[in-house]
Amino acid sequence: xxxxxxxxxxxxxxxxxxxxxxxxxxxxxxxxxxxxxxxxxxxxxxxxxxxxxxxxxxxxxxxxxxxxxxxxxxxxxxxxxxxxxxxxxxxxxxxxxxxxxxxxxxxxxxxxxxxxxxxxxxxxxxxxxxxxxxxxxxxxxxxxxxxxxxxxxxxxxxxxxxxxxxxxxxxxxxxxxxxxxxxxxxxxxxxxxxxxxxxxxxxxxxxxxxxxxxxxxxxxxxxxxxxxxxxxxxxxxxxxxxxxxxxxxxxx
Amino acid sequence: xxxxxxxxxxxxxxxxxxxxxxxxxxxxxxxxxxxxxxxxxxxxxxxxxxxxxxxxxxxxxxxxxxxxxxxxxxxxxxxxxxxxxxxxxxxxxxxxxxxxxxxxxxxxxxxxxxxxxxxxxxxxxxxxxxxxxxxxxxxxxxxxxxxxxxxxxxxxxxxxxxxxxxxxxxxxxxxxxxxxxxxxxxxxxxxxxxxxxxxxxxxxxxxxxxxxxxxxxxxxxxxxxxxxxxxxxxxxxxxxxxxxxxx
Ligand SMILES: Nc1ncnc2c1ncn2[C@@H]1O[C@H](COP(=O)(O)OP(=O)(O)O)[C@@H](O)[C@H]1O
Ligand SMILES: [Mg+2]
Numbered sequence: 001x002x003x004x005x006x007x008x009x010x011x012x013x014x015x016x017x018x019x020x021x022x023x024x025x026x027x028x029x030x031x032x033x034x035x036x037x038x039x040x041x042x043x044x045x046x047x048x049x050x051x052x053x054x055x056x057x058x059x060x061x062x063x064x065x066x067x068x069x070x071x072x073x074x075x076x077x078x079x080x081x082x083x084x085x086x087x088x089x090x091x092x093x094x095x096x097x098x099x100x101x102x103x104x105x106x107x108x109x110x111x112x113x114x115x116x117x118x119x120x121x122x123x124x125x126x127x128x129x130x131x132x133x134x135x136x137x138x139x140x141x142x143x144x145x146x147x148x149x150x151x152x153x154x155x156x157x158x159x160x161x162x163x164x165x166x167x168x169x170x171x172x173x174x175x176x177x178x179x180x181x182x183x184x185x186x187x188x189x190x191x192x193x194x195x196x197x198x199x200x201x202x203x204x205x206x207x208x209x210x211x212x213x214x215x216x217x218x219x220x221x222x223x224x225x226x227x228x229x230x231x232x233x234x235x236x237x238x239x240x241x242x243x244x245x246x247x248x249x250x251x252x
Numbered sequence: 253x254x255x256x257x258x259x260x261x262x263x264x265x266x267x268x269x270x271x272x273x274x275x276x277x278x279x280x281x282x283x284x285x286x287x288x289x290x291x292x293x294x295x296x297x298x299x300x301x302x303x304x305x306x307x308x309x310x311x312x313x314x315x316x317x318x319x320x321x322x323x324x325x326x327x328x329x330x331x332x333x334x335x336x337x338x339x340x341x342x343x344x345x346x347x348x349x350x351x352x353x354x355x356x357x358x359x360x361x362x363x364x365x366x367x368x369x370x371x372x373x374x375x376x377x378x379x380x381x382x383x384x385x386x387x388x389x390x391x392x393x394x395x396x397x398x399x400x401x402x403x404x405x406x407x408x409x410x411x412x413x414x415x416x417x418x419x420x421x422x423x424x425x426x427x428x429x430x431x432x433x434x435x436x437x438x439x440x441x442x443x444x445x446x447x448x449x450x451x452x453x454x455x456x457x458x459x460x461x462x463x464x465x466x467x468x469x470x471x472x473x474x475x476x477x478x479x480x481x482x483x484x485x486x487x488x489x490x491x492x493x494x495x496x497x498x499x
Binding site: 050051052071072074075076078080082084085086095096098099100127129147 | 418494495
């Protein structure tokens, strides 16, 4: 379980804090989306969980322990694939395992498994430049999985993809989530994407923010595209869009 | 191959023009013709190839080797520590404002006609582009990639080996390709200024004898060596770097 307790944070060069006394928690195995206007601090939440930034006040816990004391509790997947162009696909996927000094044999085994999972076994020896945008994101996801963490932090992973690829990738991601049983935190600015994917949605509404409104999505898994046409889902989407627009209006 | 044809034709044209002008002037001590230079080269082949070329190559090789080691070392420590960078960078740039040819005779005073006076000139001319290019290469790593590695728990050393080195490899090859001709020029200049053997020295001696073709012949030889060396490095580069186009 992930827990923020009264976390306050401000970038040194900013005049206002990003978040103040923020508390929230995420259950194991959940699929949570975080939405909010751009610049409101979504990525910053991930940077705090990653340990790339330290909160000025408060603390972050994973399974009851402060994150400073534990390792490999979360794995981050950025918006750009950030695959290393000089490494083959296989070597790219093995990167986090290399850093954990996992044996070569074990690396190879897990790499083959995950490549099969993501359906790209044929590309093991290819380079990132040989792959399409969607394939690269799948490889980037495979690399994230093999970082060996129970919690995945996905920061707008599909926002650079074209519409059809994005839709495919969303369905694909749900399958992967069901397969790997990980906790997923997913940042997006696309309301429909958030509704389709997540169990519940956290909405950031002010700046600085001190809480996030949590909204349950009334849909069971596995989900289908058609579910998005249901009345309550259409209403939910409308309601979310309203919230985001209010926030934009306040910002101006 | 096809794209080289225009360059080849232009080269022929220029050589032809040179030949005509030289024949028009008709004084080899002012402007020797390409054919005269070639025949001189052939005539002097033994002494040029087996006495003076090895001398110059010795200086070039030592100078280049030390420049590469020194350049890489400086680039790496400047990348590791901003303090060292702040301390060194101005001096490295300042070293380029030294009029090398003017102080080279001083080196002869210090080291005599030994190889080291010439190697020093070569290093002064060569190491700068290596430091700067490799240093910029190391700095050019993407912040996002570095942070991604940090989220995987990478140490500074991991980041250096797995990210910085590969990013700096293409600039490193560029630096070497720049450094080869520079080191040859450096060695030749050094020999011109004070030496008892080497192609630069030989060229200068021919100058005093007003032997125009004899001045040019060693220079042509040096150019050929430089071109061949760069071509070899380019081939190695192609083998090592398969991804350059993508960045
Ligand atoms: N690495 C950083 N260093 C300094 N300031 C940053 C950094 N990342 C984001 N910021 C600041 O935070 C703001 C956006 O935060 P971010 O969490 O990236 O928003 P979001 O992901 O919701 O678009 C920016 O306007 C900038 O001022
Ligand atoms: Mg962001």
